[in-house]
Amino acid sequence: MYQTGMAATQKLSGCRLPPLPTIGEIIKLYNLKAQKQLSQNFLLDTRLTDKIVRQAGNLNNAHVCEVGPGPGGLTRSILKAGAADLLVVEKDMRFIPGLQLLSEAAPGRIRIAQGDILAYKLERRFPANITKTWEDDPPNLHIIGNLPFNVSTPLIIKWLEQMSNRTGIFMFGRTRLTLTFQKEVAERLTASTGSRQRSRLSVMAQYLTTVKSCFTIPGQAFVPKPNVDVGVVHFTPLAQPQIQQPFKLVEKIVKNAFQFRRKHCRRGLGMLFPESQRQELTEELLCSADVDPTLRPTEISISEFRALADAYSKLCNENQGLFDYDFREELKFKHQVKRQSDRSNQTELSDGNP
Numbered sequence: 001m002y003q004t005g006m007a008a009t010q011k012l013s014g015c016r017l018p019p020l021p022t023i024g025e026i027i028k029l030y031n032l033k034a035q036k037q038l039s040q041n042f043l044l045d046t047r048l049t050d051k052i053v054r055q056a057g058n059l060n061n062a063h064v065c066e067v068g069p070g071p072g073g074l075t076r077s078i079l080k081a082g083a084a085d086l087l088v089v090e091k092d093m094r095f096i097p098g099l100q101l102l103s104e105a106a107p108g109r110i111r112i113a114q115g116d117i118l119a120y121k122l123e124r125r126f127p128a129n130i131t132k133t134w135e136d137d138p139p140n141l142h143i144i145g146n147l148p149f150n151v152s153t154p155l156i157i158k159w160l161e162q163m164s165n166r167t168g169i170f171m172f173g174r175t176r177l178t179l180t181f182q183k184e185v186a187e188r189l190t191a192s193t194g195s196r197q198r199s200r201l202s203v204m205a206q207y208l209t210t211v212k213s214c215f216t217i218p219g220q221a222f223v224p225k226p227n228v229d230v231g232v233v234h235f236t237p238l239a240q241p242q243i244q245q246p247f248k249l250v251e252k253i254v255k256n257a258f259q260f261r262r263k264h265c266r267r268g269l270g271m272l273f274p275e276s277q278r279q280e281l282t283e284e285l286l287c288s289a290d291v292d293p294t295l296r297p298t299e300i301s302i303s304e305f306r307a308l309a310d311a312y313s314k315l316c317n318e319n320q321g322l323f324d325y326d327f328r329e330e331l332k333f334k335h336q337v338k339r340q341s342d343r344s345n346q347t348e349l350s351d352g353n354p
């Protein structure tokens with residue numbers, strides 16, 4: 001156990017706990033120098049960590065998973081808000097002793113896991129009896145995290161896919177997420193149709209969830225200070241996703257549409273089809289989805305993406321192998337053939353002219 005009587009102390013409200021060293025003291029005590037490669041930017045201001053946690057809603061008696069607790073600032077705020085069962089998943093071993101200290105102060109309320117959140121099987125760590133049906137209210141289970149920048153985009157994509165398939169942490173129902181992102185990514189997640197920030201991420205997040213941009217945290221609030229500001233975003237999975245097609249199919253349409261951001265959408269969507277049928281199938285797709293081919297990708301609404309996904313799914317059913325078509329593979333193959341023919345022409349020339 002650590003010694004009481006450390007300079008500044010903090011208490012977790014609502015629990016009878018011994019005083020705790022401040023987060024700054026924890027960092028010094030365990031020599032927790034931030035590691036750039038793990039995107040470690042710590043929040044020491046309890047008003048800010050409390051504010052992030054308030055965005056999650058009522059955490060009284062809740063089950064919570066915190067991603068990347070680090071020295072434990074946000075962790076304390078989650079406990080203060082009344083979480084009964086908090087699973088923290090941290091990749092960097094150096095933080096474990098500090099988290100154990102917190103666990104001693106809040107007995108039975110924290111479970112510490114060392115691991116990579118991108119591979120971690122969260123669904124194995126919560127009891128089945130908290131499960132709600134998808135159409136019901138969300139379960140009393142939350143994911144909260146001041147995410148490492150280098151992990152935040154692949155992580156939200158992974159969770160969106162699991163949400164669409166109702167797997168992973170979404171086996172328990174419509175688990176809500178309260179997460180931080182680089183401000184620019186937060187803006188993309190919440191960008192509306194036609195806005196400058198509208199991107200693949202906007203469509204993928206918004207067809208599956210209600211996304212709310214909560215507030216911005218200036219970079220200087222973090223230690224060390226990152227080069228960017230940070231946005232806090234809250235996601236509630238929709239009971240009825242706005243597009244009823246498999247995630248991978250939606251992802252393919254959206255990725256292709258945004259391929260040529262500044263061009264008419266016809267250009268990017270055309271790349272869904274082999275060159276030999278490109279013109280004919282692109283016209284069929286846009287016509288049956290009733291989407292204006294001269295829209296820019298940023299101007300396509302979610303309901304138009306729904307129509308495109310439905311029309312593309314129908315075309316895939318009618319044209320065997322179409323879904324597996326990748327224009328990059330076709331281009332690669334054409335380049336290979338051209339290189340081979342150039343090489344054999346050169347050989348012929350040099351054979352004729354010794």
Ligand SMILES: C[S@@+](CC[C@H](N)C(=O)[O-])C[C@H]1O[C@@H](n2cnc3c(N)ncnc32)[C@H](O)[C@@H]1O
Pocket residue numbers: 038039040041042043044067068069070071072073074075089090091092095115116117118146147148149151
């Ligand atoms: C931005 S810091 C946030 C720390 C702390 N929650 C706070 O708000 O001060 C990100 C944390 O995520 C951890 N982390 C980085 N990559 C991770 C991963 N793949 N899985 C789990 N944790 C990770 C880092 O070690 C660090 O503690």
